[in-house]
Amino acid sequence: MGSESEAIAGWYPGHMAKAVRRMRESLAAIDIIVEVVDARIPRSGRNPTLDALAGRRTRILTLSREDLAESATTKRWLDDFARQGLRAIAVDGRQPRSVARIATTVTRLAAGTARKGMSRALIIGVPNSGKSSIVNGLMRRSVAKTANRAGVTRQLQWFRLAPGIELMDTPGVLAPTRLDAGAQWKLAICGALPQDRYDPQHVAAAFYSWLIARHPRTRIPSPRAFAAARGFMRSGGEIDHHNAARSYIRALNDGAFGRISFESPDDAQAA
Ligand SMILES: Nc1nc2c(ncn2[C@@H]2O[C@H](COP(=O)(O)OP(=O)(O)OP(=O)(O)O)[C@@H](O)[C@H]2O)c(=O)[nH]1
Ligand SMILES: [Mg+2]
CATH class of the missing domain: 1.10.1580.10 (Conserved Hypothetical Protein Ylqf; Chain: A; domain 2)
Structure with a gap:
C-alpha cells in the first residue's frame, strides 16, 4: 500500500493547515480541550499535532461511537487513560443524553478554569471523529453541520454552551505524516x-x-x-x-x- 500511503500523506489540504494555524492563534484564550477520538481506534485515531497543541491545558478525551466498539475493550481503554491521568468519557455522539455527560464535566472544569467569568473550550480531533455531532448534542439543537464523510467542518466556529462557557468547533485534522x-x-x-x-x-x-x-x-x-x-x-x-x-x-x-x-x-x- 506504498503509493496509497503517499496519497494519504499528501492529503493535508489547505483548510487543515489553516485550521491548525487558527487554532494556535486562539489558544491563548482556551482553557479546556475536548479531544474526540473514535472508540474503535483510540491509538491510531489520535493526532500527535493536536496533542502537542493542547499542551498542558485541562483536557477531556471523548471516545465517540462507543455504540460500535466492544464495551469491555472501551472499558479497558478508559481505565488505561485514567491510569495515565487523562479524563476520558465514552459516548454515542448522536444521543444528547449520552453527550450530556461531557457537558457535566465541562461545566465542572469551567468553574475551576474561568477567567473573568468566562471559560473557553476547543473541540479537536481527526476528520469525521464526531466533533460536530457532540457540539450539537451539547447545544441540544442542530447548530453545526454533520455528515458521514471526512472534511465536513471547514471553519472554526464559536458556540455559547451556557452562560460563561463557550465552545469552538474545528475542522478535523489528520497528522500530515506517512501513515503505517x-x-x-x-x-x-x-x-x-x-x-x-x-x-x-x-x-x-x-x-x-x-x-x-x-x-x-x-x-x-x-x-x-x-x-x-x-x-x-x-x-x-x-x-x-x-x-x-x-x-x-x-x-x-x-x-x-x-x-x-x-x-x-x-x-x-x-x-
Ligand atoms: N454510530 C455513531 N455515529 C456517530 C457518532 N457520532 C457521530 N456519528 C456520525 O459520524 C458522522 C460524522 O460526524 P461529525 O460530527 O460530522 O464528525 P466531525 O468530527 O465533525 O467531522 P469533520 O467536521 O469532517 O472533521 C455523522 O454521520 C454522525 O452521525 C456515534 O457516537 N456513533
Ligand atoms: Mg465537523
Whole structure:
C-alpha cells in the first residue's frame, strides 16, 4: 500500500493547515480541550499535532461511537487513560443524553478554569471523529453541520454552551505524516480519510485479514462472500468488488457486523 500511503500523506489540504494555524492563534484564550477520538481506534485515531497543541491545558478525551466498539475493550481503554491521568468519557455522539455527560464535566472544569467569568473550550480531533455531532448534542439543537464523510467542518466556529462557557468547533485534522499500513485501514474504515484517497478493496481485505487472525472462527462474512451474497454483479456475471467493498465498509459502520474494536490497550504499540 506504498503509493496509497503517499496519497494519504499528501492529503493535508489547505483548510487543515489553516485550521491548525487558527487554532494556535486562539489558544491563548482556551482553557479546556475536548479531544474526540473514535472508540474503535483510540491509538491510531489520535493526532500527535493536536496533542502537542493542547499542551498542558485541562483536557477531556471523548471516545465517540462507543455504540460500535466492544464495551469491555472501551472499558479497558478508559481505565488505561485514567491510569495515565487523562479524563476520558465514552459516548454515542448522536444521543444528547449520552453527550450530556461531557457537558457535566465541562461545566465542572469551567468553574475551576474561568477567567473573568468566562471559560473557553476547543473541540479537536481527526476528520469525521464526531466533533460536530457532540457540539450539537451539547447545544441540544442542530447548530453545526454533520455528515458521514471526512472534511465536513471547514471553519472554526464559536458556540455559547451556557452562560460563561463557550465552545469552538474545528475542522478535523489528520497528522500530515506517512501513515503505517495498520493505521491506514482503520482510519479509512472510521471515515477519517476521504473516499477517493483509498482503495476500498484493500481496506476491506486488510480489515478481514486482521479479523481472522484474531478470530479464526468469526461469523462475519469475508468481503468476497459479502459481495456474492449481496449480488454485486456487473453485466456479464462478474462481481463488482469495488462497490461491494464500499458497501461492506458501510455495513461495518452501520453496526451490521456487531461491535468491533480495532485496537485495545494490550496490543503491541506498533500494531
Ligand atoms: N454510530 C455513531 N455515529 C456517530 C457518532 N457520532 C457521530 N456519528 C456520525 O459520524 C458522522 C460524522 O460526524 P461529525 O460530527 O460530522 O464528525 P466531525 O468530527 O465533525 O467531522 P469533520 O467536521 O469532517 O472533521 C455523522 O454521520 C454522525 O452521525 C456515534 O457516537 N456513533
Ligand atoms: Mg465537523
